[in-house]
Amino acid sequence: MNANTIVNKLWRLCAVLRKDGITYQQYVTELTYLLFMKMMAERNRETGSIPAGYRWQDLVNANGVAKLELYRSALVIFGTSSTRLGEGDKLLTPPGEKASKEEKQIYADARPLPDMVFSIFDNASTFIREPQNLTTLVTAIDELHWFSEERDQFGDLYEGLLQKNAEETKRGAGQYFTPRVLIDVLVKLMKPIPGDVIQDPAAGTGGFLIAADKAMRRATDDYFTLGEKEQAFQKHQAFHGMENVPGTLRLLLMNLYLHDLDSDHVHLGDTLSDKGKTLGKADLILTNPPFGPAGGAPTRDDLTVTASVSSYQLPFVEHCIRSLKPGGRAAIVVPDNVLFEDGRGRQLRQMLMNWCDLHTILRLPTGIFYAQGVKTNVIFLTRGKTEKGNTDEVWVYDLRAQMPKFGKTNQLTEDHFRDFETAFGTDAYGKERGEDQGEEGRWRCFTREEIEARGDNLDISWLREAEEEAEAGLSEPEDIAAAILGHLQAAISEIETLSAELEETAPTEAPAAAE
Template sequence: MNTNANDLVQKLWNLCSLLREDGVTYHQYVAELAFVLFLKMAKETKREEQLPKGYRWDDLARREGMEQLRFYRELLLHLGTHGSTRVQDIYANASTALRHPKNLNALVKALDALDWYGVDRENLGDLYEGLLEKNATEVKSGAGQYFTPRPLVDAIVSVLKPQPGETVQDPAAGTGGFLIAADRYVRAQTDNYFDLADPKRQEFQRKKAFYGVELVPETRRLALMNMALHGLEGELILGDTLSPVGRDLPRADIIITNPPFGTKKGGGKPERDDFTFPTSNKQLAFLEHVYRGLKSAGRAAIVVPDNVLFEENVGQEIRADLMDKCDLHTVLRLPTGIFYAQGVKTNVLFFTRGQTDKGNTKAVWFYDMRTNAPAYGKRTPFLREHFTDFEKAFGADAYGKSRRKDQGAEGRFRKFSREEIKTRGDNLDVLWLKDEGQGNGDDLPEPAVLAEEIRQQLQTALMHIGELGSLLEADSMETK
């Protein structure tokens, strides 16, 4: 975004102070602001035709006092059942946390007073995405789990290179960042789809090419607004990918996702009858969904925490199955501090579905961005250019088939054969760089990072205990 756009995002975020008297939390604020902001942006982008007449920005802005608050409540209900299908999805079951007319009036007047004309009309959707990022970086909101940092999203899309006519799926869509970035990439390659002379191809890109699933209703609402403001009309299902909803998704040319971390609620296993390796570990379950959900020669990138690389038992079985069915060509070890949840250590797995189901991975290339990397955070922001060396090493081929150079024991990019990985018990937690900070007490992780590592280890241990209990129970039933 340009400077004017960034300034506008900051001003929008600062409007939160207007709502504090009504006891609105940061996360509620984004949803509350989004309801009003969507009306304003629909007017600014000349897309008000999707809204029913009488329930648009000017209809809200010209009222004041209690009349305005009553109309606003009526408007939220009305838009949940009228207007375009996307509008009805966005405002479904919408309600307001505002109790005082003066706060709504101040919010509407503040939005009207902002300098919308200093921003490119085609990039107004990015303003909303910037607001979502602000929400994610605000520790009090706890919303970071729904937002993947934009530099990471853009880097992943850049190396996967989605093409016109390909379907792109995100089974854990969050606020829609991956789908929007993929759409943005294709638009940039096709002059905003104008190069696709056939109207049917243009309509496919707008309505069919990008689709996903989101479990949390309020997060899906934010994603739908985000997509609508970017002109993306693809389907976003409200549901659980680890249920039959995910089983019934059409296979995709590309799957890009950052699934939620942790175990399935209640410790239960996915309700999927198509999984060979049922597990309560959500990241492993999503990984199985992704490689099973690809078309032949389809390609994928999935963000996973460290434990997916070394988890034993079912984890080892899933990794072996992945490397059989797919060419797992690249593992990117991400630095800490780039996600808004403290202490999360993550990686990106890049792979291509094979023509057959056996022996597709011949070697895996590992790129280590974590060891001896700066401690990223508010003081040292993580930027798009930090991926430059990785993208160069990855190469121009979206399937990981570019000519690559092993940088040796002192470099960040190494190649390990399938046989070498097999001798490690299919453990993908491969390290070779010496951590120059080891042995120095000043370089110990922050307490929050250590606490997160301990929490993840305890969670893994509890998962194993639960699975062991299920096995013992099953054995007991068989012996009766």
């Protein structure tokens, strides 16, 4: 049974758990725990790692309330870190708890699991309240025989579940899930190579990091052609990321674990706080930052251009500019207002074109990032060795005008990007360009002087089909609601930016005259 068939079968079970008050994202989290237990059993890794009595077959054999209680206890055991329990393989009593002799023996049977697993199961608890619902889920998973020596079998299955989650909940999971087709296109164009430090400062469920790893594995016979030191770098040093939502971090860590990627440099935290500095410098940044109001300005002291901006998108772009090594490259998903917003937005674009070679802008179709703002783009850039005059020209590809109406019922596919890939060329630094197609085509070049004459406005379009027509063609209530939400978020972001600028330019009140 292939991964897609398994994904569809597991996803249909979500309808059962919805009756237990479980959301789509909670369902994926629940599957994270159960799939881990099943995986350990199918790969014969339970002995010495999971205590007897708390393994997959024990869960399968238990009945009723006893099954639910066993499952709850297993989650506690998986999330109990050896670093705070004692030394060696014997797990001692957790602080503040008095363990019985039997409980100590259970712990003594186990060898500490990898630290990454403890992070995945940290503070884990089940959302399932009805024992019968757990029985339904465990039985269905147990009946699926997907054992394979292939490393990606479980990883592909898990990615499929994450994608299903995003498709069902654009206002939730869709806020951090980038369409895999877009991820694959960007990775193909940016060409990650072994030895690159690759960063995603808004890592979500890890799509960019995993896709980059897969691309490099394909090019190196699963890293077999690399030396021992280079292989160790790829596993332990190559990938850096940060995610600010604990529940999403759990999914991210599980995704990395299933794809055999180390998580030592992937952390929980706010990239726009001082913790974001710990991400360090990168050779390649691939990211889809959050859009919309951030609830306050960045607290980092190095984001000088966007220090007073209380939305996510502008400060995240400045972070990417500052985090790239000289010669480093990036592909960043941004909403339209990054390209046209005045004030701090214009200053950021000037910094972008001075510090970097902003060689390409891809105008994305309407409808693939509704929850984050309707209209989005990808900016491709290379960090210069100086901080002045690095952009001579910007090539723009319009994949938005005169395009089909995208939504839940009409998915974006790789075929939609074929012509753009040809125009972009095979050079990751934008040095190989397809021919300018003029006003009738989708691919055009604009000089730095032409952009300056536009007030450094990079929201450039020339093909005339009202983008509103694409939204008028939406039929799914979920797509229509998401489009409205996107417009509201964009409006709020613009209002907050204007308010901040007015506060900056407000005249200082003259001091009262001395009496």
